[in-house]
Amino acid sequence: MSPLTIIGGGWAGLAAAVRATQAGFAVRLLEAAPQLGGRARRVTHDGLALDNGQHILIGAYLATLQLLKTVGVDTSTVLWRLPLQLQSLEGDGLSLPALPAPLNLLAGVCTARGWSWPDKLSLVRQATRWQAQGFACEAQLSVAQLCQGLSRKVMQQLIEPLCVSALNLPAEHASGSVFLTVLKDALWSGKGSSDMLLPKVDLGQLLPDVAHAWLRDHGAVVQTGQRVDDLGPWLEQPVLLACPAWEAAKLTQHVSPIWSNQAAKLTHTAITTVYARTAQGLSWPHPVVALPSHAQAPAQFAFDKGRLSADAAWQGVLALVVSASSGDREALTQQVMTQVRDQLGIHDASLLTTIVEKRATFACMPGLKRPTMQVAQGIWACGDYIAGPYPATLEAAVRSGNAAIEALRQ
Ligand SMILES: Cc1cc2nc3c(=O)[nH]c(=O)nc-3n(C[C@H](O)[C@H](O)[C@H](O)COP(=O)(O)OP(=O)(O)OC[C@H]3O[C@@H](n4cnc5c(N)ncnc54)[C@H](O)[C@@H]3O)c2cc1C
Incomplete structure (x- = not known):
């Protein structure tokens, strides 16, 4: 069995550990914190299990849903599936019916409460244009520039909330091309891809606890409370960095200064x-x-x-x-x-x-160059910040973990 050391037990590290174990690697996962999960972890407050932040998944998170299934999570019991709805308490805004895409979007737009016909037509026209252009645009465009033809109401009640929740940046600063990828995968893909999946359990129960048990049962070694400050002792075997960008930058300063610099520059x-x-x-x-x-x-x-x-x-x-x-x-x-x-x-x-x-x-800004998964000979990296089509999300983290193992196998 080839040995593999994975540094970091967030969702990227867990995805990589599961995929590598399945592929026959002898996995050792080292996590600095006392528990797994990284930024998507359980946080207990006065005995009450909460999360490090409320998370939502969407139906288009195919890699994440597959990972949950692999480790034995029954997604239909732990996730509340709800057709995309961005409605206020008064019912204003967009709510998609449970229809195949893009019919759901069309029906949602037609019935959106509080939107005039010019609002609705501005969205249909713009969406048709994006589709004709294959959901691609110049890398330098911001979401605000991309959406110039849309009415103020559609911006306020659809684009701005979607942009800030998917890219965690306001429309003026967020990457238009990454936003288009999110729109395409969520709104123009298979049935249910735009559905919101709301965790009915804390994030620890959703993946990290179950993945930990799965890894243990399949022979992987998982060590929490095990911070790596120096890569030196680990470099006799392949290493996969699954810690966040700023930590990966510190660890690779001497082995790959160019890569390290690029990771350190992310804001x-x-x-x-x-x-x-x-x-x-x-x-x-x-x-x-x-x-x-x-x-x-x-x-x-x-x-x-x-x-x-x-x-x-x-x-x-x-x-x-x-x-x-x-x-x-x-x-x-x-x-x-x-x-x-x-x-x-x-x-x-x-x-x-x-x-x-x-x-x-x-910060997923226009034209941003993200670090690649190959760091140096024998050193790989995965995480939500590694070059890929998605902004920093659970799906980006999981896909990146999977992709790193596929690359390592070759
Ligand atoms: C408040 C909040 C809300 C969010 N909401 C959503 C949402 O609704 N939907 C969505 O899809 N995404 C959301 N995200 C983003 C999502 O949580 C992240 O994209 C994802 O968790 C990143 O996973 P990761 O494995 O790449 O990195 P991390 O989760 O950061 O994992 C890295 C791990 O490495 C460990 N580590 C660091 N340094 C070392 C070291 N030197 N040695 C050993 N281990 C180390 C860390 O402790 C950590 O466990 C949200 C994030 C936050 C913070």
Whole structure:
């Protein structure tokens, strides 16, 4: 059996470890933290299992869904499948019916509440143009430039929320070509690809706990609390770096300065999740609602965790997500709690905790050159930041882990 050391046990490292074990490698996975999962991990607050940040998956995450299946997760019981809906509590905005693509989009656009016919036509015209161009555009275009023909309402209620949740950047700064890839795979692919998949369990239960057990049962060695500060002792065997860009940059400074420099140059944007609790019964149409977000009301989405799970501990728990967040924790928390009161009409909400992940995702800007998976002889890298079609997402991480093992096998 060929040995393989994987450094980092986030979703990329876990995907790589599972794929490598299946391919017959003797895997040793070293994770610095006490638990697996990386940025998509369980965080316990006063005995309550929450996440490092509320996550959603979509139906187009084929590699992620396959990984969950491989390690034995029954996705139909742990994920709440909901046709894409970006509607406010009042029902304004887009909601797609359960039809094959692109009929679902067409029907959703025609029935979007609060959109005039010029709004709807601007989207149909633009979408037809993108499709005719094969969902490709110049690398230097931003999402805002790409969408110049769209009405203000479509920008506010569709493009801006989609862009900030997929690329974690506002439309003026986000890569148009990566955004088009996301649109194509989510909205123009197979049935269900645009569906939102909302975890009904904490992120630890969704993958890391199950993958850990699977790896152990299949002979892989998994060591948590095992930080690697120097690659030297590990270089007698192939090494796969599955740690984030800034850590990979430090570890490769001497072995591959050019690669290291490129990884170190990536900039990052934050995501803040405010968790709150209410005793007020909620009667939202879905477990997630879009919020009318602006500078003083920064959260874009609210999740009713109690609706997602029968677990008594989650009843009344809300997760409010501020993508591309900036500013200090206290101010953000206050603004979001005001949104809970004024926009959601919840008057008794108490704060549970606020989690600010400063380097949540790399900034997926127009024309960005991302590091490749080959670092140097015998050293490979995987992770959501490695060159690929997707922005920093679970799917990008999993695909990158799989791709690194396929490359290593050759
Ligand atoms: C708040 C938040 C919300 C998000 N929401 C979504 C969402 O809704 N949908 C979506 O698809 N994506 C979302 N993402 C993005 C997604 O979580 C990431 O893209 C993905 O988890 C990245 O996985 P990774 O394995 O590439 O990196 P990481 O998760 O960063 O994993 C790297 C691992 O390496 C370990 N490590 C670091 N240094 C060392 C070292 N020296 N030695 C050993 N181990 C080391 C770390 O502890 C970590 O476990 C979100 C991210 C955040 C932070």
